[in-house]
Amino acid sequence: MRSGFEKKGNQKVENQLLSNRDLVVPGDALYEGRIRIGDNTYRSQERVCATRIGLVNYNKNMVSVIALEAGFNPLTGDLVVGDVIDIGLGKWIVDIDAATNAALNVPDAIDAPFRTDIDMPSILDIGDTVVAKIVDLDRRRTPILTILGRDLGKVTTGxxxxxxxxxxxxxxxxxxxxxxxxxxxxxxxxxxxxxxxxxxxxxxxxxxxxxxxxxxxxxxxxxxxxxxxxxxxxxxxxxxxxx
Known part of the structure; x- marks a missing residue:
C-alpha cells in the first residue's frame, strides 16, 4: 500500500510512482492521477507512462521524460546548423538531421525576390554550411529556413x-x-x-x-x-x- 511522501530532493511524492531522475523505458508507469503530461509521455487511463528511454522528471504539476537518445524534432524558432545538399528552382535544400530536409528560399537568403538570372551557387553551393533559423513548417512538415538575421548565414570559419x-x-x-x-x-x-x-x-x-x-x-x-x-x-x- 502506498502512502504520501515528502517532496524533497529525489524522494517520491504522493501519486508519483518513481523517484525523480529514475531511468525509464517505453511503457513504464510514471504517475497515477491527474497531472499535466510533458515531453515523451502519454496518458493510459489513470496513469502517465513513458514513450522513450530516458530519465523521468517531476516538475511541479507536470511529469516528463528526458530522452537519452532522441532525434531532432524541428520547431518554428529553432536555431539549426545544416549543410546545403542540393540546389533547386529558387531554393537550396539543407540537411539539418531531421526526418525531412529543410528548404532555404532565395528571399530568405538574400532579402530579394528570386530571379532566373541569379547565380545561386555563387551565394551558397553544395557542401556549404549555414547557421539558420526555422521560420515555418509547411503542410508536409518541411522546415523553412532563413539566414537573414544576427549571427545567421554562411559559415566561413570554424x-x-x-x-x-x-x-x-x-x-x-x-x-x-x-x-x-x-x-x-x-x-x-x-x-x-x-x-x-x-x-x-x-x-x-x-x-x-x-x-x-x-x-x-x-x-x-x-x-x-x-x-x-x-x-x-x-x-x-x-x-x-x-x-
Missing part, C-alpha cells in the same frame, strides 16, 4: 561537431549558464543548433580543443547531477595545464 539533440538543454544550461561558462573559459565563439550540431570557432587550436573536450564531457554526463560543478572544475584544470 568547424562543427555533433551532439545528441535531446541533451542540448544541458549544453545551454539554465539561462545560458553552461555555454556562457564555456565561452568565458575558452574564448571560442560557439553556435548551438537545436538539431545537435555545434559550431566552434576559436582563435587558437588549444582553445578549440578545450571547448570540444568540455562539450563532449557534457554529452557523456548530461544525466548525472552535479554536472555544472564538474565542468567548472575541469575547465579550471584545463586552463592551468595550458599555462
Amino acid at each position: 568547424f562543427t561537431i555533433r551532439f545528441t539533440p535531446s541533451k542540448i538543454p544541458r549544453l545551454i544550461g539554465r539561462n545560458g549558464s553552461m555555454v556562457n561558462m564555456i565561452l568565458r573559459a575558452t574564448g571560442c565563439n560557439i553556435a548551438i543548433g537545436q538539431n545537435g550540431r555545434v559550431l566552434i570557432n576559436g582563435r587558437t587550436r588549444e582553445q578549440e580543443e578545450m571547448a570540444v573536450s568540455t562539450i563532449q564531457k557534457i554529452e557523456r554526463e548530461a544525466h548525472i547531477s552535479g554536472l555544472t560543478n564538474r565542468v567548472q572544475e575541469d575547465l579550471r584544470e584545463l586552463k592551468e595545464e595550458k599555462r
